[in-house]
Each structure stands twice: as structure tokens, then as C-alpha cells.
Amino acid sequence: MPIELVWWPREYVEARIDALLAGEVSSAADALANGVPLRTSGLLGAWQERLRAYPPDLAAAQIEEAALRWGGFTPAGLLTLARPGDQLALTEWLLDAALRVLTIVFALNRVWQPTTKRLAARVAPLAIKPHRLAERIEEALTEPDPRRALLVMTELQLHTVLLAQRGPNVDRARTWLAQAADVVRSSPV
Numbered sequence: 367m368p369i370e371l372v373w374w375p376r377e378y379v380e381a382r383i384d385a386l387l388a389g390e391v392s393s394a395a396d397a398l399a400n401g402v403p404l405r406t407s408g409l410l411g412a413w414q415e416r417l418r419a420y421p422p423d424l425a426a427a428q429i430e431e432a433a434l435r436w437g438g439f440t441p442a443g444l445l446t447l448a449r450p451g452d453q454l455a456l457t458e459w460l461l462d463a464a465l466r467v468l469t470i471v472f473a474l475n476r477v478w479q480p481t482t483k484r485l486a487a488r489v490a491p492l493a494i495k496p497h498r499l500a501e502r503i504e505e506a507l508t509e510p511d512p513r514r515a516l517l518v519m520t521e522l523q524l525h526t527v528l529l530a531q532r533g534p535n536v537d538r539a540r541t542w543l544a545q546a547a548d549v550v551r552s553s554p555v
Contacts, residue, residue, distance in 0.1 A: 376409060383416050384393035390404055391428060391469055391479055420476035426531065428473040432466040433535040437542035441549045444520070448550075456512050463519050464503045466528045471495050476530055496525040513550060520547045 371392075374382075399415070447456045449455045465482075472479040474494045486500035496502070502522045509515035524543035 377408070378532075381412055383394060387416070387421070387424065420473075420478065422476070423474040425476055426533065428532050429470050430533045430535045432469040432473070433530070433533070433539040435462070435466065436523060436527070437535075438541035441542055441546035444516060444546045444550060445513075445553055448516055453512075456515065457507075460506050460515060460519050463523055464507065467496075467499075467503070467522055470526050470530060471499065480529045494529055496522055496529065513553065517547065520550055 446452070447459050468482065468485075468489075469479060471489065471492060471494070475492045477492065480488050482485040483505065489495055489499050499522070502518055506515050506522065509518060520543055524540065524547055527536050527543065528541045
């Protein structure tokens with residue numbers, strides 16, 4: 367069992383909870399919701415009660431926001447990330463995509479998003495998730511072939527939005543990611 371000692375001023379925690387319930391994505395929600403006090407004056411229990419329910423409207427908004435970036439340019443533009451000398455741009459895209467996938471998956475399960483440390487253990491109990499979620503993220507981030515890394519991540523993104531309820535950004539992302547996967551799959555090496 368991991369142990370982390372945290373001390374935050376009461377006003378800071380109240381502001382964080384307000385921000386979380388307004389849509390901010392942060393692992394602080396998981397830490398607060400599942401924290402076990404060594405000593406308490408009762409505030410942690412009150413904060414945990416505020417975070418006990420994960421509002422469905424919040425989940426829908428977080429899913430739509432996470433899917434927003436997928437579809438803002440031509441799918442063929444994704445190939446520019448695989449060019450030699452653009453490793454940083456590729457890494458930025460893959461990391462952003464992985465974090466957005468996780469935001470969607472945790473929102474689908476109405477579970478406060480934890481830190482990405484020990485990811486496989488954190489996603490294992492989730493009922494709604496793409497097959498091999500943690501393994502595919504790891505594969506995309508460590509794959510030496512840029513096109514293969516893009517394909518693994520793009521397919522994971524697509525499989526993730528296919529699990530979500532319809533919405534403007536989700537619908538656009540489904541179409542765009544399917545086209546992007548086809549482009550990456552069929553592009554010459």
C-alpha cells in the first residue's frame with residue numbers, strides 16, 4: 367500500500383474541491399477521496415463526502431473536453447509527427463493523447479482520476495476501458511518506430527471514444543481517428 371503524507375491548508379483544499387467539481391482534472395481528487403487520515407479534526411470526512419459522487423454531467427463534460435483535440439486538422443497531418451527530427455513533437459502528441467484517453471476512461475467509470483503511477487494496477491478494476499489499456503499506452507510511448515507508435519496510440523484513442531456516449535467532440539473524434547488510423551496504417555514507410 368503506497369503511503370504519502372500531505373498537508374494542505376483548509377482553504378486550499380476547499381478551493382481544489384470546488385475546482386474539481388467544476389471540471390478540473392487532477393489526481394488530487396483521488397488522493398482526497400481515498401485518503402486515510404493519520405490524524406483528523408473531521409475535515410477529511412467532509413471533503414470525502416463532497417467527492418463521494420462523481421456527477422454524470424461532470425463526466426460528460428470531461429469526456430467532451432478530452433476528445434476536443436482529435437479532429438482539428440486533416441488526418442494526414444498526423445504523419446508530420448513521424449518525420450525524422452520531430453521526436454519531441456511526437457512525444458508531446460503521444461503523451462497528450464495518453465492523458466486524454468485516461469481522462470475519458472476514468473470519467474466513463476465515474477472514478478476520480480488518480481496519478482499515472484502504477485497505471486496497470488489503477489486501471490485493472492475499471493469496468494469500462496479499452497482492451498490492454500495500460501499495455502498499449504506503454505507500447506506507444508516506448509515504440510522506437512514513430513509510425514507504429516502513432517498507430518498504436520491512434521487505435522487506442524479510437525477504441526476509447528467508441529466507448530463514450532455521443533457528443534459533438536466525441537462524434538468528430540470517432541470519424542477523425544478512424545481516418546487517421548487508416549492514413550497511418552496505409553502510409554509508405
